[in-house]
Amino acid sequence: MPDSPPLWKPNSTAGNPGIVCAVTQSPWNMALTVGDEFGNSVPRRKTVCDLLGTDFRKLTVSRQVHNHGIVDVDTTTAGRGRDCSEDRIDGADGLVTTLSGVPLMVLGADCGLIAVIEPRGRAIGVAHAGWRGTSLKIATRLVERVAARSDTPPRDLQAIISPCAKSCCYEVGRDVVDAFENIENSVDSIFKRRNGKTFLDVQHANHLQLMTAGIRPNNIESANVCTICDPRYYSYRRTGSIVGQHALIAALSRANTTVPAETSINVSTTIPHVDTVGIPLAASTVADAATKPTPVGDAEDEKFTFVVPEKPDTLVKLATKSDVVPVPGQEVDKSNQRVFTSMSVAGSLSKSLTSGSGAP
Ligand SMILES: [Zn+2]
Numbered sequence: 001m002p003d004s005p006p007l008w009k010p011n012s013t014a015g016n017p018g019i020v021c022a023v024t025q026s027p028w029n030m031a032l033t034v035g036d037e038f039g040n041s042v043p044r045r046k047t048v049c050d051l052l053g054t055d056f057r058k059l060t061v062s063r064q065v066h067n068h069g070i071v072d073v074d075t076t077t078a079g080r081g082r083d084c085s086e087d088r089i090d091g092a093d094g095l096v097t098t099l100s101g102v103p104l105m106v107l108g109a110d111c112g113l114i115a116v117i118e119p120r121g122r123a124i125g126v127a128h129a130g131w132r133g134t135s136l137k138i139a140t141r142l143v144e145r146v147a148a149r150s151d152t153p154p155r156d157l158q159a160i161i162s163p164c165a166k167s168c169c170y171e172v173g174r175d176v177v178d179a180f181e182n183i184e185n186s187v188d189s190i191f192k193r194r195n196g197k198t199f200l201d202v203q204h205a206n207h208l209q210l211m212t213a214g215i216r217p218n219n220i221e222s223a224n225v226c227t228i229c230d231p232r233y234y235s236y237r238r239t240g241s242i243v244g245q246h247a248l249i250a251a252l253s254r255a256n257t258t259v260p261a262e263t264s265i266n267v268s269t270t271i272p273h274v275d276t277v278g279i280p281l282a283a284s285t286v287a288d289a290a291t292k293p294t295p296v297g298d299a300e301d302e303k304f305t306f307v308v309p310e311k312p313d314t315l316v317k318l319a320t321k322s323d324v325v326p327v328p329g330q331e332v333d334k335s336n337q338r339v340f341t342s343m344s345v346a347g348s349l350s351k352s353l354t355s356g357s358g359a360p
Contacts, residue, residue: 002027005048006232010160012221018121020054020103020251023113023162023223025232029244031107032085035234036244042083045105045247054103054251056082061105062089064128068136070094070145078102093133096125096145103251109234110170110227112202113162113248116142116215121252122150129164129206131172135179139206143213154214161210161222162248165237167192167201169228176200183209 006025013021028044029035049056060073061081071077071092078099081088089095095104104126106113111130116139118124125146127138139159147154172191177198180187183205190205191198203222210220227233234244 008223010221016119018253019117020052020253021115021160022052023248024048024246026234030247031245034242049103054253055101058102059105062092062095064093065091066130066132067093068138068141070096070141073097073102093138094127094142096149098123098149100252103249105247105249107245107247109236109245110165112164112206114139115160115250116146117158118150118152119158124250124252126248126250131176131200134202134205139209140213155216157215159210159215159220161203161206163223163225163227163233164202165228166203166226167199168226170200171197172200
């Protein structure tokens with residue numbers, strides 16, 4: 001067992017400080033209940049999170065059931081399943097969150113592990129897609145959910161596909177072929193036939209599905225590795241039993257950022273804002289707090305609404321907590337901070353907005 005976890009890190013997220021995404025490799029079994037040395041998986045999970053710079057305490061895991069259910073992870077469920085299998089979020093093969101610092105994890109040994117990412121850090125999701133989940137179009141549902149939660153069109157999202165079973169090795173039976181019959185993607189391209197046998201390419205099937213869901217081909221990165229023939233990964237098919245599972249971990253990585261209360265925030269420098277079609281708005285088009293922010297929920301979970309005049313009828317999410325950063329050079333009074341968790345565009349104009357009502 002190596003001292004430090006072997007990892008595959010996608011190139012497409014490597015340069016984005018707001019995103020954490022990696023796939024662990026053998027022999028670091030990440031499962032809590034199956035495989036070699038699963039009793040040591042909790043410290044392994046913590047080590048991987050530490051290495052990735054994300055918070056193990058918030059590591060969130062579901063009980064995967066080879067279906068297409070996707071669950072939103074919020075502050076009440078973040079951290080479930082990190083160190084106890086009984087505590088996993090029940091019966092979901094996909095997880096989505098808009099929270100920073102909440103790593104989501106899916107596990108597999110031949111199944112496709114997929115991350116769908118809003119690259120500015122508004123939302124992130126992961127899914128476990130074996131042949132069954134793939135045939136149930138969990139990747140499509142994951143794209144839809146991340147797009148909805150981030151108010152971002154699929155064409156502006158990114159996707160990662162882990163190493164998984166590919167057509168070089170993954171022989172399947174008639175039942176698997178039949179399961180894909182209702183999928184619009186070409187069955188011919190995801191199944192290969194050789195010597196009277198049929199082989200499924202889980203990676204290719206999910207790649208097509210992500211594209212069909214609207215993600216641009218250039219925004220999809222596949223590891224392009226088959227787990228059955230590459231011993232760096234766990235493979236149920238190769239070993240004939242579960243000797244372990246590797247994991248995909250993905251998170252919005254910016255720590256919770258705060259801004260001082262009753263301080264004018266220059267939107268142009270603090271909040272990367274875009275409209276619903278992903279076009280950056282000029283700073284001058286962002287509304288003033290004439291739309292006085294209306295706190296919703298408790299002081300640490302306020303929501304704000306603003307208007308974009310060019311699109312007065314369009315409510316647009318302006319920024320999430322992870323988008324809000326202190327104004328460069330501006331001193332932050334730590335005793336008087338408030339967390340901005342979400343903003344929506346919905347009102348009149350000005351160059352700045354204020355946090356409004358004063359102390360929480
Ligand atoms: Zn192979």
